[in-house]
Amino acid sequence: MWDYDSLIGKAQRYFLRAEQANSESERDVMAIWLLLGLEFLVRAGLAHTNPALNSDPQSMIDAVLGKENLKAKTIPVSQAIDRLNQLIPPTPESIFKAPANNLINLRNAELHSGMAALDIDVNAWLPAFTRVTDVVCKHIGLDADNIVGRGITTWGRSLIDQADQAVQKEIRERIKAAKDLLAQMRGEERAKREAALFSATLAGALKVGSFWDGPIIDGLSGIRLGPFLFVECPACTNNIPMDIVEVRRSADRLDGDFVHSDAVFIASSLHCPVCELTLTGASEISAAGLSPQHIEEFVEELSDRFTGDEDYDGGLEYGDE
Structure with missing residues (x-):
């Protein structure tokens, strides 16, 4: 069947x-x-x-x-x-x-x-x-x-190439517009925006390439919830958070007292609060020269996995006898 x-x-x-x-x-x-x-x-x-x-x-x-x-x-x-x-x-x-x-x-x-x-x-x-x-x-x-069928696939791929070229052209123009905005921005305004952005990196603790699954406050957009991957802005080179979405997680691997797993994330959007560059979706982010995929390893103590209690001492619970 x-x-x-x-x-x-x-x-x-x-x-x-x-x-x-x-x-x-x-x-x-x-x-x-x-x-x-x-x-x-x-x-x-x-x-x-x-x-x-x-x-x-x-x-x-x-x-x-x-x-x-x-x-x-x-x-x-x-x-x-x-x-x-x-x-x-x-x-x-x-x-x-x-x-x-x-x-x-x-x-x-x-x-x-x-x-x-x-x-x-x-x-x-x-x-x-x-x-x-x-x-x-x-x-x-x-x-x-x-x-x-070769005729249909050839036709489809030619349309994909045209669409990809259009996206790349659009992103180049968007990056140029963001750079022009930055060039026209008053020094005090740029310093204010970069200072607010600095708070989003936990005062510089989150570098380019850092993964963060907690909230951030950038002083301009307010509170934002992760997960994020910090990347270099394609227009102004500031260290900014890129929104990412988990799409797959591997099976657990046991190593001694620890459980390891790998999560695959795909970029969903990016907005620079300094130069105002905005990118949406993996195709636009890729066209800007950034990798749209990130793999993060997670490590958890085995005792936390099965008890969920940091105070658990390994002794018997009621009903375990």
């Missing part, structure tokens, strides 16, 4: 039908076949690990054992996307869940409403489709050109 070969084969058939709809008047036909095929590609990504991952929890035991169950239920595609997102190693290039869900929502709007949801410019969806299919195909060890 959920075997890998049948799912990847069905995805390929749908992608082939999309490639055959190559006239300008059939752009919406191409789009619907691609977005229908996307669901089966996602499900193939799960089946590549284990077909049972496509199963509803109530049917999962039978699926794991390979038993035929005519009442077995398939999880919704949104849940399949969520499960596959947990299997794909997180990197700025493998951002998958949000664009995949957006594409499925676009497909559903076309299929389940009176809207002509796909009567739109291909720039609105083909770059995202290309990125998502590249991520899934790489995860399962396939070439997207062979699965989706």
Whole structure:
């Protein structure tokens, strides 16, 4: 029911039908076949690990054992996307869940409403489709050109290149505007802003590259909640906090009396209170020359993990006898 070969084969058939709809008047036909095929590609990504991952929890035991169950239920595609997102190693290039869900929502709007949801410019969806299919195909060890079709992937990547160049141009202009603002700023105002920013670094204790998961007060924006990674502003070179979001945490590793784990964070936004440069999302932050990914190791004492009580002395609690 959920075997890998049948799912990847069905995805390929749908992608082939999309490639055959190559006239300008059939752009919406191409789009619907691609977005229908996307669901089966996602499900193939799960089946590549284990077909049972496509199963509803109530049917999962039978699926794991390979038993035929005519009442077995398939999880919704949104849940399949969520499960596959947990299997794909997180990197700025493998951002998958949000664009995949957006594409499925676009497909559903076309299929389940009176809207002509796909009567739109291909720039609105083909770059995202290309990125998502590249991520899934790489995860399962396939070439997207062979699965989706070289014509469509080439077209999609050309649109991605155009979009990336547009973002880079926009960020260069934004950085220049921030530098111009700084050049025109009175010395006292700049000193005031930098002094307020200095308080956000805990009086200089948080250097460039420092991770901080607590609140900060920068004297301009008020109290801000972490997590943050401190970076050098691309415009004014001040040490500023960049907002980051945890996207994955590794399994625990036990080392003596300590539990270690690694968390992967992706940059979400950056605002410099001195030069007023603002960047949003990993693509803009990357275009500004900053790394949008950070890995932080967490270490916890084993006794804290299981007791949660700093005063616990290791003795028996009531009911432990």
